[in-house]
Amino acid sequence: MENLWTLKAILRGFEMASGLKVNFSKSSFIGVNVPNAFMDMACDFLNCSRGNIPFMYLGLPVGANHGRAITWDHLVGHLNKRLNSWGNRYISLGGRIVLLNSVLNAIPIYYLSFMKMSVKVWRKIVRIQRDFLWGGVEGGRKIAWVKWSKVCLPKARGGLGVRDVRKVNLSLLAKWRWRLIHGENLLWKEWKDLMGLDRSGNSNWFTSEVVRTVGNGNKTSFWNHVWVGEETFRSKYPRLFDISNQKEVTIGDMWVQQGVWEWSWRRIFFVWEENLFANLLRDVEGCRLSDEEDRWVWKLEEKGVFSVKSMFKKLENVLGVEDEPRGWERGVFKDIWESPAPSKVVAFSWKLLYDWIPCRRNLAVRIQCPPSGRSFDVCSL
Template sequence: MKACVFGGNLSVLVNGCPTGEINIQRGLKQGDPLALFLFLLVAEGFGGAMRTAVEINLFKGFSIHRDGPSISHLQYADDTLCIGEVSVDNLWTLKAILRGFELASGLKVNFWKSCLMGVNESDDFMEVACSFLNCIKGRIPFKYLGLPVGANPRRESTWSPLIVSLRKKLNSWGHKHLSLGGRLVLINSVLNSLPIFFLSYMKTPAQVIKKVTRIQREFLWGGVNGGRKLSWIKWRVVCQEKKNGGLGVRDIKLVNLSLLMKWRWRLLQREDVGLWKDVLAAKYGNHILMKAVWPSGTIPHNASLWWKDICRLEDCVESKNWVEELVVRSLGDGACTGFWYDKWMGGDLLCTKFPRLFSLSLQKQATVRELVEVDGDRKTWNFLWRRSLFIWEEESVNQLLALLENANFSNLADNWRWVGDPDGVFSVKSAYETLMKDMVIGPSLLPFEAKIFSKIWESPTPSKVIVFSWQLLYDRVPTKANLILRGILPIENGSNCVWCDNIRESALHLFLHCKVAIDVWNAIFKWLGVVIVLPPNLFYLYDCLSDAAVNKKSQKAFRLIWHS
C-alpha cells in the first residue's frame, strides 16, 4: 500500500506538451484513481469506531422498532451522517470518536462546515450541544448527497433546485442558434438526465411535472429566455418512441414511476440485502418483502409520504393494476407463494378466478406448499372447506384441479418474475416502455405509416433535416394553411401557394403536388434513371423511392434524396 501511495509520478501539460515527470512524495493527488479507495479505507476506520461504541453502549443509535436495526451512522465516500438519541453521553462519545479519528488518520474535521440538527428538541439544548461540538445549528430539511432529507416531496418548493438547474442550463444555450434537431439532441442527452436523481427517489407532484414539461416543450420549439413559440405537435406525440411516430423524448411522469418501481422490485429480491430494507420491514412489517401488491388497508395512516407514494404507484396511471400484471410469481418449491393471493398460475389471481371457492376456504392465507403433496409427477391437493360443497361447487373444484395440473414444482426457492422483460428481470427501461404502450396519443398511425416513421431515422441525414421530415409527414410545418388555421397569418392575406398561386398552400401541395414540386421530382427521377408516378402522399413517395433502388447502397442514397 505504501508503494501505491508514494510510488507514483506525474507530469504537467504546458501548452499541450507534457513536462518531465515529478516523483510524488506526499500521498495521492486529487483525481488519482486510487484516491477514491483511500477515502473508503479511512472512512471505514471511523465507521468501525462508531460500531464499537454502539456495541459497548457508549453511543446509542436510533431504532424505529424494538426489533429493528439500530442506526448510528450513514456513510458515502467522505460524507458522513451520525444519528443517535439526544443525550449528553452521546455528545461526549461523538466528540471523542471524532478527535480520535483526527489523531489516527491525520484528517481534521471541519466543524464549521458540519451542523447539528435536533428533532423535537428545545432550542436551549441545541445551543449548548452546538457550542460543545463547535459546529453550527442546522435545520430540517437538510441536503444530504444532493437530496433534501426531511422535506415534503409534495411541495413545489422541494423541487425548486431542480427547476432552477434546468432553467440555468437553458440560459447557457439561449444565445446559441440551435436547430430543432440540435435542441432535440440536447433535450434527450442533458435535460432528461438532470432530474434523474430526484425522480429516482421522490414522486413528482403534478405541478412540477407540468413545469418541467413546459420548460422542455418551449425549448424544443425554440422558446428561450422566457419566450414562447408555437408548439406544432402535441407533447404526448413527441414523447412517443421514434418507431411509433414520436421524437423519443422521455415523459417525465412515466420516467418517475419507472424509477420508483425499482424500489418495489428490490424489496422482493432476497439477494438484494441492505439496511434500508431492514428499516422498512421493521416499520411496516415483513409482508412488504413477500408481496408485490399491497391492499390499501395495509398502509398505515402514519406512514411517511415517501412510503405512501411507493405503495400507490398503481393509482398514478389509467391502468391501475399494471404492477400486479407485470410482477408475477415464478414457482419453485411453493413455500413462499400464497395459493390464493399470489399470481402464480398466470392470468388472474385464484381468489378472483374462483371467488366462490375462496369464500368457502379455511386456508385463505395458506401457501402453495402447505396445500400440496408432491410424489414424483403426482400432485395431491388438500383443501379444507367450511361446509360440504354443492354439486356445482364441486364442478368448480374440478376446474381448479384441472388448472393446477399445469403447476410445475422444483427444489429451488420461489422468486419473482418481471413480465416486461424476456429474462424476467426488472429494468427501468422495460417498465417505461410498458407504461408508454398504454399512453393515449390520439389518432393512431397505420402500420405502413409507422414503418415509414421508423425508417426515416435510419438515414445518415443530419438530425435537423430528419426532424423537419418528421414534421412534414405530420403536416405540421409553417405553410400558409397551417398559419391561418392557428391565427398567426390573417386570412385576408390569402392562402394560395407561393409558387403557383392557384391552390391552397398545404404541406402536401407545396412539397409534392405543386407544379414546381412536380418538375423538381421529375428531374430527380430522370437523374436517378427511375420511372415513378407521383403517389398521393409523401409516405408512399418514400416507399416508392426505397423500392426503386437496386441494392442497399442505392436505397440509402434514394432515401437521402427524399430527405433533401
C-alpha cells in the same frame, strides 16, 4: 450526555479505522422531537451547527414533502439555468431535439429516481421543454405545431423520441417496487412494511408483468401471492379463504406430493363451496416443487430481472398512445431518421411530412398570418 459521548466515540473509531476524519465544524446535528436545550448542548459539545429538516444531501431534499411544488423548485431552477447558459445562440430544430433528449431530459433523472412528481410539477417541466423545442432560447414563446403527446412518441411511430418525464418517473420508481418484493433483509423494506404496503407486488401498472416462479414453495404464500393464473387465490376464491385455517402458510407447508395437499378448514363445506374447492384443486393439480428457491420474474426481460428500459417501453404502449401512423408511414419515418442528412434537414422533413410547415394556410388556421392577395403560399421556412 452519555449518548453524545458514545456518538463521538463511534465517530472517533471510524476515523481511526478508515483514516477519514469528520470535520465537525462543517457538520450539522439534527434532532426530531428533541428539546431545544438538549440540541444547544449537543451542538456545543460536538462543535457543529444545528440543522433542520428538510436538508439537502447529495443533491436531494431529505425529509421534504415531494408532493409540494416548492420541493422541486431547485430542479426547475436548474433547468432554466441550463437554458440561460446557452445564451443567444441560434439553434436549429434538429439541434434543439438533440439538446432536449440528451441534456434537458437527463437533468431530472436523479430526482425522478427517488420522488414521485406531481402533475403540477410535470406540467411545469413539460412547459420548459416545449417552449425550448419550438422557440429556442431567445425568441420567446412560438407556435407549438404538435401536441406534446405526439412529440413523445418514438421516432418510428411518428414522434421525436422525446421521453415523457412522467413515464420516466414511474419507470424509475418501479425499480424500488421491484426491490421491495425481491429483496430479503433490507432495512428500508421493513419501514415500508410498517407503512402498510403489501408484500405481494400488486400494482395496477406493475403486477401484470410480475409473476412468481415456484421452486421449493417455502417463500411463496399459497393464498396471497400470484403463482397460478393472473390473480391470487385469496381474491379468486374469497369464500374458501375466509374458512381456511391456513391463511398465512406457504405452498411448501401445504404441499405433500403431486396432487396431494394438506388442508385445514374451520368447518365442513356447504354444497356450493364444494364446487369452489374442486375448481381450486384443478388450478393446483399441475404444481411440482423442486429444490430451487422461489423467486419473482419480470416477464418483459428474457432473464427475468427488472429493468427501467423495459418498464418505460410498457408505459409507452399503455399510457397516452394515440395517433399511431399507418404501416407505410412507419417505413417513411424510419427512413427519415436513419438518413445521413444533417439534423436540421431531418427535422424539417419530419415537419413537412405532417404538413406542419409555417405556410400561409397553416398560419391562417392559427390566426397568425394577415390576409393577402399575393399568390404564393409560403410565409417563412
